[in-house]
Amino acid sequence: MSATATCPPAETTRHRVDVAFGMAIFIGAWSMAFLTLFLSFLIIRHRQPQWPPPGVMLPSLGLAAAGTAVLLASSVALHAALRRLRAGARGFSARWAAGLLLALVFAGLQTALWTGTWRAGAYPDSGIYEGLFYMLTWFHGAHVACGLVALLWVAGAAARAGAPRLSTASSVAVFWHFVDALWLVLFVGFFLV
Amino acid sequence: MTRLLLNSGAALALLAAVAGLLAPGDEAAQDEHAAPASPAAGPHARAPHAVPLTITQPDQLLAWVKDIERRAADEPDRFSQQDEVWVDARGEFTWDEENEVYWQAVPADLLTRGRQDFVQFCASCHGLQGDGYGRSAQGLRPPPRSFLRSTFKFTKVPGDFLPNDDALVALVQHGLDGTPMLPWAVSKERLREIVQYIKSLSPPEEGWHDGTNVIGNEIYTPDDPWAGREDEAVAEGEKAYHVNQCWSCHPAYVPVAELNSLRGVDAATTYDAKLTYGKLKTDSSYEVQGYAVAIPAPDFTWHTLRYSRDARETFQTIAAGIAGAGMPTWGRTSPEGKGSVPDETIWAIAHYVRHLVDTYHGKTAERAAFMAGVRAEP
Amino acid sequence: MRGGTTIETVRRPRAGLLGALPALLGLLLAPAARAQDVVHRWAPNPPASSYGERFDHLFALITMLIGVSFAIVLVLLVVPVIRDRARPGHKASFDHGSSLHDKRFTAIVSVVVFVVLDAWVLWVTMKDLREGYWNIPRPDVPDVLRVELLAQQWSWNFRTPGSDGQFGTADDIVTLNELTVPQDRPVVINESSKDVIHSLYVPDMRVKRDANPGSINELWFQPVKSGDFQILCAELCGYAHYQMQGKLHVLPQEQYDAWQTEASRIALAAWDENDAEARWAWEFKE
């Protein structure tokens, strides 16, 4: 939808609050979806006589931990970029690009995690543990992919128009923080505990 | 006041909902009560995703027909002579020069539809590979038919012939009483396609893939000679049943003394304890998972007979015999042929069996009295 | 006898659109044209289990309560249509209904309705559940008949312990779609399923419970009348969900004993020790 089509409303504070409100409901809805999946994971796990099931190949903890660190770093970078945008200072694009780069690194780590586990012979249908692992990480991976597209979109807008609209940038950052929080809960719930 | 009620209700509910979700499966927790020690997850424990659905290789099913002339006489409308090529009313038989047989071509898309309907309707018991070991067949006795053996028990076609399509379709639409084989409400056209697929399952050089096998017809069924004289037939049948030693597999239904007198042997011969019970036939050629399943011969006053709802069906089951289950073909395959037991006797035995089923099956008191009399002990 | 109407055998397909007209006409006359030999029934048969009439009493109670409430609703609906119909000179009364009096009146009416319609029925059903449906006899009750049911796609496999009272032994009586139980003795059934979810439903015993694969459900009933009762499947389980029928035979005590000894003997005669797969019994869950 080209921008002229709906000629986006003026960037008034009222509009910014509207977007923030809409974003809050969106995050609420998606957290309900994730909560359902996580609760199902807990229930299935509770039903298993032994967890993790004996003789199962545990996905590598190192990669997951590295991913967590990288993801947190990318969120910090995005937050710094937003502070610059709000203050009207210059450094927004650089920090936003750093955040984007870290996100790409995280995506790389995730794919490494998947291919490693897959090549080690743990397929989704080889057991309930692997099934849950793939389900949770794939669901999160899908959101990482959407987040990457959004980050690119904002980076593109920043490149073209000097600085993106604050409401768009802040909502994408909020979405990325949400994806970050999802990963933390997942990392603790599946890998550590 | 209603608000107070609502809030307390909501709090209770949230607690209940979460507890319910986390409750260990309502006392059916996996650990202390092992869920049914149902047989170990069989080879087809789960439908594989890659269910082979479409049949692409062009070599269709070759149904060999040898004695084309005899069958033309039986069913004039089925075959019409157009110069050299016999045209079956439903398809096309072509003459194969060097094998001197007629064969029927079944196109691949028809087999595909048959395969898909087979997976939908039949695979749950007969298995996705058609080997008779489906998910619902675990622990089922008698076990479902395996189509890799191309022997069929109740098609009313004598054992040494291959059943023709109509016999198989009729069998599926009739269903086998007392077994999970249902009288399927599937249309004849779809059943014909499923049957073509089932025929294509027979292993190479066997069943329908063996050119020398002959596709037989329904057993020759003369009219009932005893029509109107049922009680005479029952008396004659009782005598014939015991003289022809049906009791070597099925239970005997007369006291030992009368049995000896009927057989004309001296009165002192004794029999083993299982005389009045259905014997376990271990020589049946039917296996499940490599283990030859022994099938007890039915006790007519107790078990539900699978394919004899009336005297005619009973006659045909006896005459055609049950392939692979130790029941030989007693009747004659064609009007000229000679059966090992005259038709009239088979009809009498059929009436006798129907008599046993009608008077004692499901009637506990009458049966107990009758069997006590036969066994002459409590 | 499982009849079921197969497609070709019973009715001839008519040709083309013109053929549809008699079908449409037949549609309207269908009720009359149907064979009259079938008994026309609308209510369930009288209950045949010990807690069966609890359902009938509660159903009648709720019907009465709901009938009265719906009558009141109809009156409150019809009267305004007749009396307050718009006509020249007729004025509507102005009443926002937000006064404290109205709110209190609404609260009182809703509490009264809750007590009359809901609380009363709740009390009755909780009593029924505790004394009847969920009052599953404990193992120490001597004459309980224990039954293990393994439902499969489109049939019921029943297993009773036979005369030695133990499951998994040579004399277990395994029947398909037929369950024979004594009269006036509690029957406790453990249900499970081989493949999909089924639900054992015996309308005359007013009992229904799902048979879930992977877990064991318990249900119990005590037949008070002898005879044959229909078993149906109440949870969608695939194409032949409607053909998954069975018969529950209830016999007087002495006939049942004769039947059981005979069945055990026949099971012993047909016992084949190396057929491990046929012994699918599990440890009975109390």
Added chain:
Amino acid sequence: MSGDHIHPRPTSFLRRYVFSTDHKVIAKQFMWMGFVWLFVGGVMAMMIRWQLAHPGVPVPLVGKLFYPRSSGAVPPDGYNTLFTMHGTIMIFLGLTPLMIGAFGNFCIPLMIGARDMIFPTLNMLSFWTLVPGALVGLFSLFVPLGAAEGGWTAYPTLSSTIGTPGTGETMWAISVFLIGASSIMGGINYITTTVRLRAPGMTWGRLPLTVWGLFFTSILNVLFLPVIGSAMILMVLDRAFGTSFFVPATIAHGGGGDPILYQHLFWIFGHPEVYILILPAWGFVGDLLSFFARKPAFGYKVTVGAMAAVTILSAVVYGHHMFTTGMTAMLGESFMLLTMIISVPGEILFFNWLHTLWRGNLRLTSSMLFAMGVIFVFGLGGLTGIYLATISTDIYLHDTYFVVGHFHLTMAASALFGTFAACYFWFPKMYGKVLSERLGKLHFWTTIIPLTIVFCTMFVSGYGGMPRRYYDHTGNPYTAELQWLNDITTVAAFVLGAAQLLFAWNVIKTVAGKRTAAQNPWEVGTLEWTVPSPPPHHNFDSIPLVVTGPHEFSNPAIRDGKDWIYQTEPLAS
């Protein structure tokens, strides 16, 4: 779209009609899609009824088209697909687009005094996510190995590859996921618009009940459709990748999940879903009764409170769908108590409707007839819910035709009558053309009578013990005795089906006709009647200032002989 900035009207055909972001155009797109799918679902219902009354007889007219391989008769797998798709289509593709999509989009901006929805692009995306969802559902019918056959509830191990190995069920799950996503987008849009874009003076106390109904529906949409989305993700993973979330360990190597878990997940969404379908109808009826009884809605705040209570409680009462699956006693009884409690707000609402009619000045237009039809039908359906709430009666009645009668009366009939009432009422505003009243009244009477016969006969056959989802009831002696009830239901169902053609003809005839509707034909005061019909692209020339409530009818303070007042006109105190 806030503030007074008016956007130019789009020019290209594509922008104006196909990918339009104008809430009124999107409303019409949803409406026509809803009508088409209601017709498809209706035809399926007729085929189900035909098969039940005449098992094995080829279906007249359309039989050969659908089932050539069984010469027109419905085969068993075809029958399972029929009632599965009938349920899915009627709920997800028929009623939801009509009630929430069409009237939500049309009414909310106009009634709260806004120029458009707050996120117009998201609004357009919501419609264009529903269309692929519908198409995937449609194509799942023509996939080898049959379409979805697990019922609209698709309980696993039947809906897993064990019970339905085909790809149809997977496509069905994906289509439900897409429809869920579309409803979530719609929900976000409606909530934000209602909260943020109300005209000055339009306080929460002056919102019409229609907007309240749609607001609560959107809250339920946003909260509970993600739950079905996740359940569908789990099911698709189970079917396509062989995971075993719903396949127990004892029947599959590598298994581990629990089919009952899916039932919990489905019904956590399922019960709020039936309230999603009924809340808009409650909103329409609350308003329409007041509009046509020329009398303020009785107890406006209590009605809104009751709707809020139902919204909150709907999350925790879902257990009454699973009484016979073997839940523990404590869980079963707590759900029973909660189901009884949730019937109280429903009853309060009911009480307020009847009180609104009392001593009113009833104008019995067809829209009013349908609104009162909702009272009749929801009364009948709601009250019979008590049979199914108490466990000891539910044990006998579960999964019988009693349940079918109950949920059709409460969910299908009430929602349908609410939709018809809304159609007759807002059609003049949407198209500037009034639907013919004569045809409307005829349509009402030829619908409510057969509908009552159909679903009350279902109560009787359910009480007689006829289980649900049976392909052929003449097969066993027990249900064969109830077959005569099937015949009556089928005849009444065909009459009901034919009656809907009246409505279709009425709509098509009016849309094709010329514009005759006045700006305010029903003399009602809510904001959408202050603009010409059909309203211009930007709705309001200047954002109105609201000073009075929506239901100030027959207020003595109104001067000059009228018995109604616009919300923008002050009441002389």
